[in-house]
Amino acid sequence: MTPPDSKPIALITGAASGLGLALAQRLSADYSLVLVDINAAALEQHFSDGTAVALHALDLSDRAAVATWLNHQASELPRLDLLINNAGITHRSLATATQLDVIERVLAVDYLAPVQFTQGLLPLLQKSSGKIVNMGSMAGWMPVLGRAGYCAAKSALTQYFETLRAEIADTPVSILMVYPSFVDTPIEHHALDGQGLVAKHPRSMVGNMRSTEWMAERIERAIYSNRQRLFPDRFTYFASLLYRITPSLYLRLMRRRLRVELEHKH
Template structure:
């Protein structure tokens, strides 16, 4: 039985991933900032088999908390087979209107936290011959208006783990990068505005919105097929290809599709 650790596990894609991991017979360690919701979600799974569920409140930007959690994994949880870096945050705001603190927060949650989690867990993953699943974004592959900080963080995430993959392959550690586009999850509902408060305007989007359950199934399928990258949405994959082949045309189309992002909010 494999042990799977999931960050941001109490809602959205994290909750769907927790349910999927549990349904596959894995032991699930759930972490999240929202302690009350996390406990309720864990109880829901534990009602089926309490031996396969544990949960820990975790602020992924707290280095000491990460260190303590990994020590707990060594001492009481019996090691680790799969780390899923899912916790994330985004913003909807023009770059020149955004407080630098917003960019720092987005980078801390979306880049620094997954990196710290991965590096801290690597000794355990080397022992188990396990792996890391990172929930990136198509915004890390192509620019999206109003998401300068988010695009930067997800791009940095991708580059770090592409390098790490080559460095840890010799230990049998597998890394899957997942690049979803528009999912019906709280990450957009809780998006930050230019001042760090909740964004006041609805998100712009292209293509179809998918459910987190749809995404979670594809994530585990791709991981067990040892895929290195998962592009589940063909429309946004095509858009990222267009960005590489015809960047000026892509920019014009993006400005047209995301015109509302250029309006003052």
């Protein structure tokens, strides 16, 4: 279904749950929504009332399927004003116990998919003077025990889009990088272990656990105020500064606070 021209159009990945769902609900009043998630049933469950104009089930780790879908959207959508690269997965397993295919899947969803979506939809965004929103992580700025692949993916995401920001500075497209810390979303409930199964041990964390609604409200404000970067949690922001200033101290403190991760070899 082609969204009407009366509203700007927002495309959100990972929209069936967690932060993506909260963002879709907050933005539905002002945008026509094109929502993407691997879970078709959950999309239908939450948006069967017609809140969203278009629902699409898509595995973001399947580059060929994504390319086909993007080519179709590039020709079908009349415009695109907001692209929110929200979908993500993670793992909880020590670096040496994490199989390469687990790392590849995390990289595919958390880094390559946002790049592929951006490259495929950039012409539409340029025509509409649109905005790209990416869900980074403070884990992309500093090491976190048990999440080497996730840290690598989020680091790559940050470097790619900060470079892109500089390269397209003379165009009407803007970029918002969001750096949440610990948010209560299904990404952690479905975290992979080193073999690609669901991790059995509980999540380790520092700082405060934030709700998706709390996070979505701050992202919405950042979108409307045309922010370039959003650091909603001061604790993790200062932790990232500590890592840059004195990395050895940060690593000692991080090992102490997240030591439980060292007890799980898978």
